[in-house]
Amino acid sequence: MPRYSALQLLRHGVRRGQFPRAWREHEIRPRYDVVVVGGGVHGLATAYYLARNHGIRDVAVLEKGYLGGGGSGRNTAILRSNYLTPEGVRFYDRSLELYRHLATDLNFNVMFSRRGHLTLAHTDASLRTMRWRAEVNKLQGVDSEVVDAAEVARLVPPLDVSTTPRYPVLGALYHPPGGIVRHDAVVWGYARAADTLGAHLHQRTEVTGIDVEHGRVTGVRTNRGRIATPVVVNSTAGWSTLVCDMAGVRTPVQTFPLQAAVTEPVRPFLHAVVVSGTLHVYVSQTDRGELVFGGSVDPFASYSMRGSLEFAEGLAAHVLELMPALSKMRLLRQWAGLCDVTPDFSPIMGPTPVEGFLLDVGWGTYGFKAGPVSGEAMAATIATGRTPELIAAFGLDRFARGELVGEKGAAAVGH
Ligand SMILES: Cc1cc2nc3c(=O)[nH]c(=O)nc-3n(C[C@H](O)[C@H](O)[C@H](O)COP(=O)(O)OP(=O)(O)OC[C@H]3O[C@@H](n4cnc5c(N)ncnc54)[C@H](O)[C@@H]3O)c2cc1C
DSSP, X not given: OOOOOHHHHHHHHHHTOOOOOSSOOOOOOSBOSEEEEOOSHHHHHHXXXXXXXXXXXXXXXXXXXXXXXXXXXXXOOEEOOOOSSHHHHHHHHHHHHHXXXXXHHHTSOOOOEEOOEEEEEOSXXXXXXXXHHHHHXXXXXXXXXXXXXXXXXXXXXXXXXXXXXXXXOOEEEEETTXXXXXHHXXXXXXXXXXXXXXXXXESSOOEEEEXXXXXXXXEEEETTEEEEOSOEEEOOGGGHHHHHHHHTOOOOOEEEEEEEEEEOOOOOOOOSEEEETTTTEEEEEOTTSOEEXXXXXXXXXXXXXXXXXXXXHHHHHHHHHHOGGGGGOOEEEEEEEEEEEOTTSOOEEEEOSSBXXXXXXXXXXXXXXXXXXXXXXXXXXXXXXXXXXXXXXXXXTHHHHTOOOOOHHHHTTTO
């Protein structure tokens, strides 16, 4: 693959040639060392770090639709590491660190934009949780602090911080390193880099069965034939329980739809990401000027990816409580994706009782930001046969041991 550079762009402009395709199509081999199921950011990052960090290149990523067609192409791309547990904070902070250098690593502009992230507190109880989070964050070396309403108004002038609203803003957890990224670019960047290093990316290839003999994986069955392999990674997020069923592995995961919406573009005026857990809404402004909104998952488990009028109405009402000046803005579109939610709002990563069948699931509404660190950690798990310390707390066996990593207070609406 040629490197993208200003010179390349100039040459391309002068010659008016076609850029080569970002990744190639390959014949499916009858056997791979590693098969990753799911062509989202997690599956692609795993393939990339397997090749880059460990020299394991005989890897196939199998995607039933198109790369990034799942949550990775539908999310609102908020990045942050201000979680509630030390395990969570350390883990997401490593991801943020990888995101900071991702454009250079992948030779692909992922449009990472550090904006600052504000989680609003509307009650004394949420202010208490913010203080708790701020202390946990600081102990892990992560920049977070509780700020008062006047500082919130300074950081986000369009916010109504008067005492008039039903839920007045009392303060916020301010996390300067938080921001946004361009989700498609992250997916395409990982895909291009993984392909360049030798991984095979097979789109329109659905895994329909997993062969297990004497307690270990021997291969996968797909709509395009059988593939032998000793290692299968389940990176299918909202569909993960269906793939787990194929291997006979049970997980406490439920799938819920999550909706989001975007407005027409306007001049930049909102520089931070603003989240209100109480009002179930969050908003950021893209580099192109659109406002991107999201909220909580739909209140029922489902595989539906349809938007609903109820969501749009609720969202508009809540956004206008925060920023009444937006009342004239028009929504351009809304959409939904699937979220694989665990009981403690932390992921499930690492080995299962079936040898060779690994999980990278349970990403709920917050897994896009974890793509880089998850890929790095899953690749290390496969290459070394050992679970890295960074993800040791996220094993499937924690549910049997009752050692949950409770992140609900920091992960639910916050994304
Ligand atoms: C509206 C919305 C907003 C969100 N906002 C944020 C946010 O701001 N920040 C954040 O960090 N996270 C956010 N998330 C969550 C985030 O999108 C996901 O956690 C993340 O993208 C999961 O990535 P993944 O690679 O694990 O899964 P996905 O990107 O969902 O990829 C899984 C892939 O597996 C494929 N697949 C499924 N079954 C099979 C099979 N049998 N065979 C082959 N392929 C299969 C699917 O087609 C899919 O492409 C949001 C999610 C949604 C829906």
